[in-house]
Amino acid sequence: MWLKNITLLNFKNYTDADLHFSSTVNVFTGNNGSGKTNMLDAIHYLCLCKSYFNPIDGQQIKTGEEVFMIQGDFDRNAQNEKITCGVKRNQKKQFKRNKKEYDKLADHIGLFPVVMVSPYDVNLIMEGSEERRKFIDNVISQTNGHYLDQLIIYNKILLNRNALLKQIAITRKYDPTLLEILDDQLIAAGNKIFDIRKAFMDEYIPLFNQYYAYLTDNKETVELNYQSQLNESSFQELLRKSVEKDRVLERTTTGIHKDELAFIISEMPLKKFGSQGQQKSFLIALKLAQYAYLSKNKGFKPLLLLDDIFDKLDDNRVQKLMKMVSHQDFGQIFITDTGKERVELVFKKIDVAVTLFEVKEGHIKNA
CATH class of the missing domain: 3.40.50.300 (P-loop containing nucleotide triphosphate hydrolases)
Structure with a gap:
């Protein structure tokens, strides 16, 4: 193309x-x-x-x-x-x-x-986890239309659950049945998203490692880690354990909307310990891996x-x-x-x- x-x-x-x-x-x-x-x-x-x-x-x-x-x-x-x-x-x-x-x-x-590499990409390193989730979502969405649908569904349910938590705090009336209905819907969409993200990262991380090693002649040790609460426990169990905390904070504190992509260099956070050149090499390797992933999964460049x-x-x-x-x-x-x-x-x-x-x-x- x-x-x-x-x-x-x-x-x-x-x-x-x-x-x-x-x-x-x-x-x-x-x-x-x-x-x-x-x-x-x-x-x-x-x-x-x-x-x-x-x-x-x-x-x-x-x-x-x-x-x-x-x-x-x-x-x-x-x-x-x-x-x-x-x-x-x-x-x-x-x-x-x-x-x-x-x-x-x-x-x-x-x-x-399409894959864009820009100085703006430094936000992937310097900003919060939402930027890194958007990066994952952007790559997967270009190969999986179903994933984009599930993201839209999940975010709508999340808004409804957070609205209900606020309403409970205001009215002081708590009906666990209503929350359970939303929990079931959130779990169904969240599990699908988690499974797709996990499969993506399993394929993507080796590509990233390959490109970073090429750019730096294997002189630096880096890691790319996909961190999710769902790696440690089922979504259902996470929501059950956090229900009281969620009611106090009036928002949903567990789920795939808290996923993180950790950037590590020499066993330390890239944000704090990577030079500008190392950060740029890291970002370029991220994008070249994105390119390779899209090329393989789309069947054209x-x-x-x-x-x-x-x-x-x-x-x-x-x-x-x-x-x-x-x-x-x-x-x-x-x-x-x-x-x-x-x-x-x-x-x-x-x-x-x-x-x-x-x-x-x-x-x-x-x-």
């Missing part, structure tokens, strides 16, 4: 753009703030119906305009697929595949898999978007990374960087041809 072309209208800082891409390596160069990352985000929109950076669609419309449009043609299994996304201020987002609008956006997820990838990596790791993604089991790649000469030198060293685009203040052209 690869993206043949893209057309933008009033998207972020672009008034308009019309680009044709190579099926291999495409590089956007320009100063910070010129719009390089916005182009990657437009590609992400076409693949996953949303921005990688900002969940509010209306905020992607160019200042002073009322609508944005993104359109692209994919080659997918030797078939042309035209994807169109349009957003008007204060109106529902429109998303079409081959001119037919989706009944629900979730039907699009996974058809055009996703798009790979590398935003500002050379920052905080030494020359050796940069060259190893570019050589790997250009020569091995990777398909179409989009890269941003501030230095045109640096990009040309890196790819000249590894003997890989690239298609270059220059970006300047929301204008873009072939270099």
Whole structure:
């Protein structure tokens, strides 16, 4: 699968753009703030119906305009697929595949898999466990539509259970039967999600270990641990034991919404003890493992978007990374960087041809 072309209208800082891409390596160069990352985000929109950076669609419309449009043609299994996304201020987002609008956006997820590597990913390390759960959910959702359905169901039941706990606290009337009904529903959805996450991590962790070892020449010891309360006890038993605590705190304190992904380096938390270079290598390995997992489970290669990838990596790791993604089991790649000469030198060293685009203040052209 690869993206043949893209057309933008009033998207972020672009008034308009019309680009044709190579099926291999495409590089956007320009100063910070010129719009390089916005182009990657437009590609992400076409693949996953949303921005990688900002969940509010209306905020992607160019200042002073009322609508944005993104359109692209994919080659997918030797078939042309035209994807169109349009957003008007204060109106529902429109998303079409081959001119037919989706009944629900979730039907699009996974058809055009994509992996983004960005400086923004440091939030996976520095922020709370919710960011890391979202990462797991995003990867699995691109290969398993049933999983996304179960997540939606679980979150709705969780909201209802928390609302009931608040109501019990206010009215001081406790009917255990009502709570048991919600518990049974929560357990049914939660167990399915846990089983899928566990199976995913069993396949994903060896891929991560392989890529981190490659990037660092096996010089560092890292671990990726999936931590869940359901590893220690059944969901039913967890809810039974925590019912009094839940009533006091007026929220559900146990379940798969408390799952965590622990990042460890040299037996210590990566957040506190990893250097910037080690953290970036860790994040890149996470994303390359995501790519390998999607590629294997989808049966074709996703798009790979590398935003500002050379920052905080030494020359050796940069060259190893570019050589790997250009020569091995990777398909179409989009890269941003501030230095045109640096990009040309890196790819000249590894003997890989690239298609270059220059970006300047929301204008873009072939270099």
